[in-house]
Amino acid sequence: MSIAATQKQGFGAVIWDYLTTVDHKKIAHLYTFGGGFFFILGGIEALIIRIQLIKPENDFVSAGFYNEVITMHGTTMIFLAAMPLLLGLMNAAVPLQIGARDVAFPFLNSLGFWLFMFGGILLNCSWFLGGAPDAGWTSYAPLSTTSPGHGVDFYVMGLQIAGAGTLIGGINFLVTIINMRAPGMTYMRMPLFTWATFVTSILILFAFPALTIGLFLLMFDRMFDSAFFDVTLGGNTIIWQHLFWIFGHPEVYILILPVFGLFSDIFSTFSKKRLFGYTAMVFATMLIAFLGFMVWAHHMFTVGLGPVANTIFSIATMAIAVPTGIKIFNWLATMWGGSITINSAMLWSLGFIPSFTVGGMTGVMVATVAADYQYHDTYFVIAHFHYVIVGGTVFGIFAGFHYWWPKMFGRILNETMGKIAFWTFFIGFHLTFFIQHFLGLMGMPRRYWVFLEDQNLDLGNFISTIGAFFMAIGVIVFFINAIYSQVKGEKAPADPWDGRTLEWSIPSPPPYYNFKQLPLTRGLDPLWVEKTEGNGKMTPAEPLGEIHMPNNSFIPFVMSLGLFIAGFGFIYQTDNNAWFIALFGGMAIALGAMIVRSVKDDLGYHISKEELEREADE
């Protein structure tokens, strides 16, 4: 492929290009579209939940369906919306922030995306094939092992495939950040978002395998009659809970750390100040990740682990407040004395601080074990985690897209619509979830299909539902904004925000090779350094030379498709042995694709110096 081939394509060619792309910027687009789609899906499920709970003993949906909806809402939002959107932002920004032309493993990058996508599709196929999983996103055994139908089987296979994709993504970012930094970009000069990606990837690397094994055990119990969670044969259901939360707690930091990183970048950019306490921020990130592995049992305080284990985990959990507090105060100190511009990206970031702080506060409250005997499995916990997830992760994702949209798509999002979206969502968010703290303490457990009359829960639930609709309006406005920007939006300059980091030193959107010449980093916030020294642009670290690029490949798509088919085989072989054909067939496709990949040399191609020079003249 040469430069000419990437310009002006027909529709079919564009699709083909996306199906085979290994370019991290296009994969970022794919993650954005995929994650955005699932976010809407999860949001619609949230609306169904809230409509059902608008009044007592409502029968908008049936009891069984309600359980399917909450399960899919939780699973979809966490695995198929929040994480992919974050991976999208990472793909869009990290290679640019470290001055790299690509990620370390472009092929695996694409494979990771397709595994996620096919896993997500597989999971959602359950809606049309006899019912979705209904044991909660936590799928506690033995409810999950005894759940009739194939719902939970779809959960197992879907998450297994999507999870493999995430793991691959994690390793890819680790190696990218270690090996591909441009000259001068030392670790302690990396932007905080890159740091956060690095630490998050470590979390992914060590957390996901526990889920993988948990899902295998669940799969063996459900599909092959093993006895891990079968109490009559000596099984122990608590193993699932441990495995799930050994993964699950780090997972929530996987959701929050990247946005911590991007908020750091945003606050610093729009305050025109360098990040206050950079070193402390980096170590706080690592400390959160480290402690994050030692607190999982705080989800299991009522399981009966005994007071010793409970208090140890309780105190370890509270300790996380310390590094997180460091972050909150450093952000405030970053803005202190700055010259603050408030635009949409900044609004979402400013909205984040009080919202997340409330969520963190309730986090510490549920971490006090004897109080958690009351909070656990009630709407108080629902309120806690939506405050951190929506007020943290989702606000962060919106902020991140407003911030990087110009770089990703070459257009600037409309400010007016951005503000409308923020305010409706922000107000709706607090309406929905603040009241839930009280609902929980007033005796409303979570995962309740109906709440009863005369329990003084009516008004709170009503307000909560109204709030959810405000949020929906906010989301819709954002989506309109996104589409509008592509049609009529203002073309983005290379550096719309007077940025500080490397991604703003190249055109928006960047050429497919990112940096014509690798930039030389001379300090933290490299672009800012050049600006203050009056250069305004990066000094190249190398002479113009040919650039090596990887080839596109259709193999990742085929491999994922193979696993997708095999997934169906696994699910249905319990009904009929004929499905073993799908199982082995799918595996053969995946393995075949893998062998093709390893037998055929894929050396990539080179962009010649002449081509690059010609490009410069255009």
Added chain:
Amino acid sequence: MENTNTNKITEYQKQRNKEEMKKQLISFALMIVVTLIAFTIVATGVMEKMFAIPVLLILALIQVAFQYYYFMHMKDKGHEMPSIMIYGGAWAAILTIAGLAVITWW
């Protein structure tokens, strides 16, 4: 695919490889010895259970250290990141095993 390492293979290099190989042979021998000790302890039953289990685990750790540091070259330079990741993994692994093996009891 540029060759960023211009040092050509030399006799000196070969010699060093050979010495390295010798060390690895020694570690192999030690690993065999360690294995033999472990099996002997169990086969002969010379040790109390309470005593045997920690000894077996220590022997396993010794053997694994040989694998990592000699066979997999973790002692060499350029292995800082791999060491961090392996120790990180080991730490997460210890927590996991402790969680599952110790506190599923009540």
Added chain:
Amino acid sequence: MKGWMGKLRALFLLGLVALILSGCGRENLTALVPKGYGSESSMKLIILTTVIMSAVFVIVMIVYVIVLLRFRKKKGQENFIPKQVEGHKGLEAVWTIIPIILVIIMAVPTTLISFDLAKTNDQKDSINIDITGNQYWWHFDYKGEEIQTSQDLYIPVGKKVYLNMLSSDVTHSFWVPSISGKMDVNPDNTNTMYIQAYEEGVYWGKCAELCGPSHSLMDFKVIVVSEEEYEQWIADMKSVDPKAKPENSVAQEGQELFEANNCMACHAIGSSPIATGPNLTDFGNRTKLAGYVEPTKENLVEWIVNPEKIKPGNLMTGKYPAVNKEEAEKIAEYLLQLKPSEIGPESAGK
């Protein structure tokens, strides 16, 4: 700026109004008005942490508001470049050390209370009740008394009562918010906790762990009566004659139908190891039918004819020969007159 603050204030007011309107929730259900040892212990921690957390939040917000008021980009100073501050050791130490201290302040009482609530030293000398969680009902077995009941748990006021909990199917969680925090009811192993109620009354209990479609309907009550009444109740329950013929002839027919329709395979009347379905010995005294609907005759008939309508996914549906409405009315007549004791929910209601 003004608009922003205004919105926040409006939001806050709205929340406050909502709170006042609904009070602290329904009495004998809400955790906010503790009426037992466990809930009171938890409440202490809830208050302590809420106070500390609110203080932290206020501090964060003060800094936040100052930042927003003072450091917005000013008109005419668009090109102003702020000083690039690297950090400040002293300040950073302050906001590291203060949170550490706060965490310690919270950790100490947390530890003490958790250990206190886990004590079992006087279990042998106290009342012990074995609790079995079932999809979607609760079975109570008074240890050493040969008494089994379901759905309504009678306990004496002021006394420590030990609950030994095991599930017969999936995980449930036993929660009576105003008396005590919750404890999971696992299928693997017995969990023990104690409850101690301060006041007589009928307290709402809820299942707090997702256990299937009717998880939200797996309610139960804890009926706290005086000690004498409790003794009386025990005595009455012990002397039940399961075969006793009801006086009323309709009820007598009902009794026969009850036996003929295989109800006895799952439901015991009187002390019995059968626990496939709720023990119906004192059904006439039930606060609610199936845990949550009024125990009126109409509802009971509807239940017997088609329980699925009342509790989706319950394990009674379809397990007995179809019963028509007339038969059901007779059975209902029989079941409703099963009142072996004068001590019922009314005795607890003050």
Added chain:
Amino acid sequence: MMSNDHILNPETMPQSPEKATLEGKNKFLGLWFFLGGETVLFASLFGTYLSLKNSTAGGPTSEELFGLELVFIMTIMLLTSSLTSVYAMYHMKNNDFKKMQLWLGITGLLGIGFLAMEIYEFAHYITEYGFTFRSSAFGSAFYTLVGFHGGHVTFGILWLITLMIRNAKRGLNLYNAPKFNTFSLYWHFIDVVWVFVFTVVYLMGKVG
């Protein structure tokens, strides 16, 4: 740019061909990180096994089942295969392709031998004791843990065969040297896991 099918000769041979290119360095780190993740993967299995190993549901216990002779031979085989793959890497560094292939071949054969004995062992338990994956939680945990390791061995052997056939005619170059090296790291890791399997499952199972 150099052609990649070019067999290395002493003139162009770098010190560590497996890490001479950026791709090589990436592969090297990527594989190590993967092994870090695998550590947790196996830890989850070991943890599960440890908490279920006494849940025999009336079936045979570990003490009754396990024999040490077979496990000892398996251990020595796998250990030796670890050494032979070290030899292969030694020859790679000395740019002796033929010898490298030879030692890799031996490694593969030892792996296959190990796998055959494992299959024999499983078959033995099933036919002699009726002890299966479904017998008890202990059975499930045992076969899953040991089976996962066996699965890793199988995958390793397939990987090795593909590598050997694929490169038989091409000799050693900077493109495939990293591939051989990553394989050998993976193979060592399999041995590491086995050390814990024989210690925790068999030896500790025999002690009681």
